[in-house]
Amino acid sequence: MRFNLLRIVRTVPKAVGARCYSTNNFKTVTHCIFDMDGLLLDTEQVYKKMITQLCAQYGHTYTDELMMKILGGTEQRLSEILCIELNLPVTPTEFRDQLLVLGDKMLAGTPLLDGAEKLIRHLHKTKVPFALATSSSERSVKTKVAAHKELFQLFHHMVMGSSDKEVKFGKPHPDIFLVAANRFPDKPEPSKCLVFEDSPHGVTAGIKAGMQVVMVPDPHTDKRLTEHATVVLPTLAKFQPEWFGLPAY
Numbered sequence: 001m002r003f004n005l006l007r008i009v010r011t012v013p014k015a016v017g018a019r020c021y022s023t024n025n026f027k028t029v030t031h032c033i034f035d036m037d038g039l040l041l042d043t044e045q046v047y048k049k050m051i052t053q054l055c056a057q058y059g060h061t062y063t064d065e066l067m068m069k070i071l072g073g074t075e076q077r078l079s080e081i082l083c084i085e086l087n088l089p090v091t092p093t094e095f096r097d098q099l100l101v102l103g104d105k106m107l108a109g110t111p112l113l114d115g116a117e118k119l120i121r122h123l124h125k126t127k128v129p130f131a132l133a134t135s136s137s138e139r140s141v142k143t144k145v146a147a148h149k150e151l152f153q154l155f156h157h158m159v160m161g162s163s164d165k166e167v168k169f170g171k172p173h174p175d176i177f178l179v180a181a182n183r184f185p186d187k188p189e190p191s192k193c194l195v196f197e198d199s200p201h202g203v204t205a206g207i208k209a210g211m212q213v214v215m216v217p218d219p220h221t222d223k224r225l226t227e228h229a230t231v232v233l234p235t236l237a238k239f240q241p242e243w244f245g246l247p248a249y
Contacts (some may be wrong), residue, residue, distance in 0.1 A: 028245030113235030
């Protein structure tokens, strides 16, 4: 099943039409893979506060430019980038450990983002297999999903890039999405998997994995960093499953 771009754009309410666009005709998929932070859970601003606080301890400012460099990366990789860029007097491992301690308190109870629960429950009800592919560690994921435990138990499996040994390289490399696809019992071809992402690095990883990618970027993201996504939406609430041959709401 293929959908013409113009037909799809016309189904989007005029109020959000300028922020819903696509570069391709959509192809039918059978499986879905979700990022978590900034897509399902409203954690990005919390992370910004955490990293700003840590950088300030060493007399540095956490800029938007730095944020774009680390967005979507593993905990270890973002720590490496920040330690190098800011010449911090700690090792990346020490910085990551400090970040995890802060996260144990600050990330607890983060709310779901618009459209996330509806889509997850719909996919589960209609028996569409779906998994989580997050750059976070198992420790961090447990903290963040504790308030939504029943909902996240609906995922077939979770791949946590910062602590999963099979994920050799984090986003923008494709490893995490290929590992997630391979852990479905029927091991679908990458082309049959639809990725949901919010970060440019995450989108790059999905495209490199040979998958289509629905991007829900932060409103402040430079539009040029979203152009490689299959489709860009303002929120998950605007996603229509039938675009990709999935059961409609």
